Amino acid sequence: MLLEPDHHPQVFFAAVLSSMRRAFLAIGLTSGFINILALTGSFFMLQVYDRVVPGRSLPTLTGLALIAASLYVFQGVLELLRSMLLVRVGISVDERLSRNVIGSLMYLPARTQIPGDGLQSVRDMDQVRSFLSGVGPTALFDLPWMPFYLALCFLFHFWIGVTALCGSLVLISLAILAEFLTRRPAQQTTRFASSRTAFAEATRRNWEVVLAMGFVNRVADRWADVNRSFLRSQMRTSDIVGGLSTASRILRMMLQSTMIGVGAILVIKEEASGGIMIASSILVSRALAPVELAIGQWKGFVAARQSWARLKHLMDMLPAEGWSVRLPAPRSSLSVENVSIVAPGTREIVVRNAALHMSAGTVLGIIGPSASGKSSLVRAIAGVWPTMAGCIRFDHATLAQWQPEELGKHIGYLPQDIALFDGTIAENIARFDKAAPSEAVIAAAKAAGVFNMIVELQDGFDAQIGEGGSRLSAGQRQRVALARALYGEPFLVILDEPNSNLDAEGDAALTQALLGIRARGGIAVVVAHRPSALAAVDKVLLMRNGLVQAFGPKDDVLRQVLRMDAAETPSVRLVTDGETGK
Incomplete structure (x- = not known):
């Protein structure tokens, strides 16, 4: 049983997120301190231009520099801690989902046709973990502080605030545009990637047939077509995100220059100081940085969101029944x-x-x-x-x-297509039961008539058979699989x-x-x-x-x-x- 009896898929995912509550709270608090400390540069410039330069005070400059340096170090430490926390959140989510994901590879083929190579759920789990462990989530934690920075801009001067607000609205519009423009291409890229991987796996499995019958070039041509479709779809998605990211970066630089220009006008009119002019430019850059980062990471965000949705759908198809009575054998x-x-x-x-x-x-x-x-x-x-x-x-x-x-x-089951796992012969016969008694493994081998064949190998029951039993002949794989079917009587x-x-010897056995x-x-x-x-x-x-x-x-x-x-x-x-x- 994969899901607990009371773990409906929606409840299960809610439980996964709920278990991360303390980590998310810690990341949120850390992000709060980071965003407050991010004001260090702005206020340092404000004090230098408004106090140090007019007063020509080197001791004041030295004191301010020491304070700023300490705050920068503290900010760097907090950013490192936030990054480490995000990595651990990603790993924790992976650990919570991994048993259900690997279970889907065994349960779902009996219930539905799995597209591609059947490993999309594994890639989805990797995508979610990779996104959570990267810089993308930091933008989501920093975005709520954007109004705080804009409010400070308004405190500096009304027109400085208005300029910062207009620039923010333009960048937010680009982020919304990224959502609409990348959704469909990202879905197509995922489908093409799955088909591409499935074709590569089929080629690996059938290399002997392809090589023996001389259609290597035709397979290579087919691969080129599949790969070309994937690359073109990926290129379209990357072009959209890259274009919007470049536009956001250009707009942010233009906005900084505009902010200096507005500040200069206010200084000329004696409505603001030179320090405010420089500090507001730095402040608006920090305010818009999360939006720019979000646009740059939008491709990964969309991919992770789609992966999360597919994983939730996957859980809907997994059995979650509970059994209150254990029946006798x-x-x-x-x-x-x-x-x-x-x-x-x-x-x-x-x-x-x-x-x-x-x-x-x-x-x-x-x-x-x-x-x-x-x-x-x-x-x-x-x-x-x-x-x-x-x-x-x-x-x-x-x-x-x-x-x-x-x-x-x-139940002992020997299918037409023999499937052994990379490991020892004993592990395969015992169905990877770590507590399997040696007597039961030997009894199964003898019942299948394969005991003598095994002990004649150099390492006997501890012989490594390779992926899919590649180090054994077809007949040996079939007889080991027969022993596995007979294990435990x-x-x-x-x-x-x-x-x-x-x-003939195998038939007799x-x-x-x-x-x-x-x-x-x-x-x-x-x-x-x-x-x-x-x-x-x-x-x-x-x-x-x-x-x-x-x-x-x-x-x-x-x-x-x-x-x-x-x-x-x-x-x-x-x-x-x-x-x-x-």
Whole structure:
């Protein structure tokens, strides 16, 4: 379970922000002192021009310089502390969100189609942390002090205040314009970036195929098109922000000069002193600095805001249910009751009204042509895909009544696409359980017939297998994944094409594993095209076009398959070992 029972996504995000309340309060107070200390330059110039120069007093200048230097040092220390606090806020938010974000990579593919490479949520979390840890938020904390600076300008003189107010309104208008002009380009840049990363990842995974079949240049051309779209979108966003940032900087410099000009007129009219003329120019520069900084950081602000919105939407899709009763481990039966399944993110029904019942000690083989719904059915039985209609029960209780972590202990699953993690063989077999007893890991390896293969490696169970098991052969990866499925002697073991990469020795080990499951009173479900995978099964389920065509004892169903072959339905025919080249 990722979210606590009382943590609705909105409540969860409110709790995340609430936990940062003290940090934000500290940053706000620090920003207040920083903005007050920022007056040091203005008042230093005011005192120098109005007191030191007319009085020709070097001791006064020395005292003022020492005071100003001390205040500047204190301001620098506070700015450093504020920066450090912002970094820690970003890290804290990342830590609070990280479990839910990584959980989304596992939960959401079963519920919807994930665009791009599926890692947008990770990038969103990085974007939020990066923005919070940067200089962008300082502008947000400094902006509320803008009226304070403008008020001081009015205290200096009415027309100085009016000039500063007009300049502020112009810069604020630029900030609002930045919001409207960058929203759509920023969204397009995010989409193109996701597509670009997904294509690069696909290229990395399929480099052998591309290299062997000689379409490297065509893939490179395709990458150039995808990359060009991303770069153009990014360039448009950068151009808009860069143009507005340049305009704001020019306007601020013009406003400073205008302020000196207005001050000069007031000095000539003897309505203000020279010190006020210089001090007001420095003061208005400080007043407008947060607006200029906000415009310069607007691209990052928009990206972080969009990322935050996507993360909130992500939490809406994650399960947040609570389980008050912990059910006992299943022991007697598996029932599939009129189950219909829709592929995640689509409306296409891939399995329709499937029904079967198995008691403990049964091994079921599922056969049928490609795209007949075999893998979809076992994904639903494993709890990976949700059911559109009907239900699946362990010992009369639906799967939803178990906590996912508890249910996983009673299920072993070997999918078609073998997925191992970078780590040791022992860690992969034990499903990364840090408290896994060595006896259980060894028992799973022996049950999968892979113990001897493992101990013959130089580091044995502690051998590092690399990303995705890259240091193992395809057959070795499949047998290690089989051991992982058998770890802990789960009640239900689901094997989808478990012998696709196995040799004769691996086939024999698979048969012994299935017999072991039957002997200990478990249930095994095997999806197979080759007869060798059916050697240990008791019952066979035949599927075609998403429908269960037959279910019963192995011999009865296989005779029905032969009759269907004779009636010109070769798509149901099992592939023999001779035809696969084994």
